[in-house]
Amino acid sequence: MGQRAEQFAAVVAxxxxxxxVLCDLLxxxxxxxxxxxxxxxxxxxxxAAVINVADIAAMSHQHLPELxxxxxxxxxxxxxxxxxVWTHAxxxxxxxxxxxxxxxxxxxxxxFVTALHEMLATLTWAPSPAPPPEPGxxxxxxxxxxxxxxxxxxxxxxxxxxxxxAARPDTASVxxxxx
Numbered sequence: 001m002g003q004r005a006e007q008f009a010a011v012v013a014x015x016x017x018x019x020x021v022l023c024d025l026l027x028x029x030x031x032x033x034x035x036x037x038x039x040x041x042x043x044x045x046x047x048a049a050v051i052n053v054a055d056i057a058a059m060s061h062q063h064l065p066e067l068x069x070x071x072x073x074x075x076x077x078x079x080x081x082x083x084x085v086w087t088h089a090x091x092x093x094x095x096x097x098x099x100x101x102x103x104x105x106x107x108x109x110x111x112f113v114t115a116l117h118e119m120l121a122t123l124t125w126a127p128s129p130a131p132p133p134e135p136g137x138x139x140x141x142x143x144x145x146x147x148x149x150x151x152x153x154x155x156x157x158x159x160x161x162x163x164x165x166a167a168r169p170d171t172a173s174v175x176x177x178x179x
Contacts, residue, residue: 009120013113027083077123085116
């Protein structure tokens with residue numbers, strides 16, 4: 001899956017570079033938007049989000065069939081990663097001033113596309129298959145009828161993925177071997 005996973009990550013990251021509003025919304029959804037709406041609006045939003053995850057997972061699975069049943073979990077993780085990387089790649093004025101005042105901190109300033117590409121490539125390289133989900137952990141969130149294929153594998157898979165990523169080669173070495 002190596003080269004295709006890298007290409008997949010690059011296409012997703014590159015396609016989001018100019019979709020500022022979408023990235024803003026993804027970065028604000030859990031921390032702001034979901035806290036400032038009625039329960040009815042929150043429920044309607046969450047149902048739509050679950051359907052969107054299932055649809056995106058199906059598209060991801062088309063391009064990377066090796067993902068198997070982990071495509072929905074990858075999709076959910078990708079959505080969270082997009083929001084997190086977007087937020088960190090757009091530092092506050094205070095952080096920009098800190099970077100300028102202390103050049104050793106400038107190494108922590110993120111380029112959105114590069115950081116997201118690396119994050120998505122890392123997520124895509126997570127090992128599969130994974131153990132079954134633990135009851136109530138993420139997997140219960142994807143019970144919508146259209147999301148029946150969108151089962152999340154649970155906490156143990158996340159932990160297994162973290163262990164697997166530790167052995168994942170960096171992007172540059174993968175690209176050198178692939179081409």
